[in-house]
Amino acid sequence: MSRGPGSQCLLPRLSAGAPSPGLLPGQAPGRPASLHEHLALHGGRPSCDGSLQRRRHLIGEVERAGLTGRGGAAFPTAVKLRALASAPHARVVIANGVEGEPGSAKDKVLLTLAPHLVIDGAVSAAELTGATEAVIVTHPAACAAVRRAVGERRRAGYDPVPVRVLAAARGFTAGEASAVLNWAEGNGAVPTGRPPRLGGRGHRPALVQNVETLAHLALIMRHGASWFRSAGTLAEPGTILVTMLGAVQRPGVYQAEPGMRVSGLLQLAGGASAEPAALLIGGYFGTWVPAAEVLPLPFSAAGLSPLGARPGAGVVAVLPAAACGLAETARLARYLARSSAGQCGPCVFGLDAIARELEQAAAGGRCDLPRVRRWLRDVTGRGACRHPDGTALMVASALRVFHREIGLHSRGRCSATASAGILPVTDPPS
Amino acid sequence: MTRRARLIVDPIACDGRGLCAELLPAFIALDDWGYPVIPGGDIPAGLEREVTAVARLCPRLALRVEPAPRG
Ligand SMILES: Cc1cc2nc3c(=O)[nH]c(=O)nc-3n(C[C@H](O)[C@H](O)[C@H](O)COP(=O)(O)O)c2cc1C
Ligand code: SF4
Ligand code: SF4
Numbered sequence: 001m002s003r004g005p006g007s008q009c010l011l012p013r014l015s016a017g018a019p020s021p022g023l024l025p026g027q028a029p030g031r032p033a034s035l036h037e038h039l040a041l042h043g044g045r046p047s048c049d050g051s052l053q054r055r056r057h058l059i060g061e062v063e064r065a066g067l068t069g070r071g072g073a074a075f076p077t078a079v080k081l082r083a084l085a086s087a088p089h090a091r092v093v094i095a096n097g098v099e100g101e102p103g104s105a106k107d108k109v110l111l112t113l114a115p116h117l118v119i120d121g122a123v124s125a126a127e128l129t130g131a132t133e134a135v136i137v138t139h140p141a142a143c144a145a146v147r148r149a150v151g152e153r154r155r156a157g158y159d160p161v162p163v164r165v166l167a168a169a170r171g172f173t174a175g176e177a178s179a180v181l182n183w184a185e186g187n188g189a190v191p192t193g194r195p196p197r198l199g200g201r202g203h204r205p206a207l208v209q210n211v212e213t214l215a216h217l218a219l220i221m222r223h224g225a226s227w228f229r230s231a232g233t234l235a236e237p238g239t240i241l242v243t244m245l246g247a248v249q250r251p252g253v254y255q256a257e258p259g260m261r262v263s264g265l266l267q268l269a270g271g272a273s274a275e276p277a278a279l280l281i282g283g284y285f286g287t288w289v290p291a292a293e294v295l296p297l298p299f300s301a302a303g304l305s306p307l308g309a310r311p312g313a314g315v316v317a318v319l320p321a322a323a324c325g326l327a328e329t330a331r332l333a334r335y336l337a338r339s340s341a342g343q344c345g346p347c348v349f350g351l352d353a354i355a356r357e358l359e360q361a362a363a364g365g366r367c368d369l370p371r372v373r374r375w376l377r378d379v380t381g382r383g384a385c386r387h388p389d390g391t392a393l394m395v396a397s398a399l400r401v402f403h404r405e406i407g408l409h410s411r412g413r414c415s416a417t418a419s420a421g422i423l424p425v426t427d428p429p430s
Numbered sequence: 431m432t433r434r435a436r437l438i439v440d441p442i443a444c445d446g447r448g449l450c451a452e453l454l455p456a457f458i459a460l461d462d463w464g465y466p467v468i469p470g471g472d473i474p475a476g477l478e479r480e481v482t483a484v485a486r487l488c489p490r491l492a493l494r495v496e497p498a499p500r501g
Contacts, residue, residue, distance in 0.1 A: 192442075193440065193442055343441070344441035344444075345444065345445075345446040345463055345464070345465040346441065346461060346463065346465050349462075349463035349465075350461070350462075350463060353462070353463070375462070378462070382441060382461075382465070383441050384442045
């Protein structure tokens, strides 16, 4: 059966005035879909259990769909499913809804409005891999909705594997895969440096997937690979949830298709609310790009590659011309330095040094750019997780895009007329 | 023939006192914060024995010698 891309809706009704493809009839905006409403909209969850051969075939369907991770790295989901399916002992599937990034809202919105879709995906992944438990680790803001959904399913005897809900620890690095596994196994929410699929130190081997990835998986198991491929591009099929913030008319979460123009993406949010100067694409580990250059490009890894950007975790922040890109970058760098899990020297001291230098530059003081560039190289690949790498990529892009602004500051000037920060650096309350 | 090998540092375990770099400055440098920077790629032929000895001396057991990935 083939349905149009508009039906690939993860969200029954989107937040903040978004267009609403394929709605849940009768569901009030902002209210979670009940199990009944969920089943009426999507139909039942097909079993993904059975012989090894059948499960292999279904993982093959995920591969044919071309589903990739929506948590930032865009890694092929089928490869992870296959690796865990051949792990030696008891396995666990972890739905990563930590969403530690303050600028991102898509996972909270998805978990709040369509918790059953995420749980369906986690249970299907558990069946596909032979895992004995599914754990939904959710940002505290969505915890009530997810708990209610799991309760409904328990009463209905809906799921073949136990589903546990766990409120996430706060903080940017708490969402890193090994930190989420460590937290789910009853330890601290800090990265361990061990790939989750290997387990170890009292951990079961784990499949850690972003909650949006699992929601797509739930729909692929229902409607098949070619249905999923009816949206997006050949290389980047399906849809992607995008959080738009900054200088747009209606900040919020929107469902986009890879390949649509970045300008079209902004139109989903009602267009720019002030003249845009630069966009931060992909989140706080993403890439700053000049607005004029990025607006005509397709929103996809292939389309954005001339500017070195990628959709990443689906955050698009619009910096208005009135704001200072250097000051904004210094705030982000300080936030990311503060967010270090404090375990690895180059991350702890390196990110702090980089942030300090950028803060000095933003304040019109001395800034040794070649030294900052060397530090960005020095921290890359030197931590137990990719927190320093992601931070360095974002800062490096800022040094390119805000080059003129950095020059102005070194002469004691600044082009900005507004002083308030645009990008949030505190986690929203639960 | 001996298999090619790599030196790996566990950044969580390492405390950055720099003993390794002191013992083997020809191979291990320190960054601006005192943490060891280990060149990517294989341990050069002839240095393997020394590198393995230094790895054993790390007080935090943060260094290990691993066979290089094939290919
Ligand atoms: C510092 C850091 C923070 C991260 N935070 C999150 C997060 O909040 N949510 C998330 O899904 N992935 C996060 N990731 C990525 C995860 O490590 C992992 O790649 C992802 O959950 C895998 O799921 P996916 O393949 O479905 O994207 C983070 C990575 C790093 C290095
Ligand atoms: S690199 Fe940074 S965030 Fe990652 S484990 Fe080490 S100290 Fe923690
Ligand atoms: S000797 Fe070990 S703990 Fe000390 S700096 Fe070298 S790797 Fe780190």
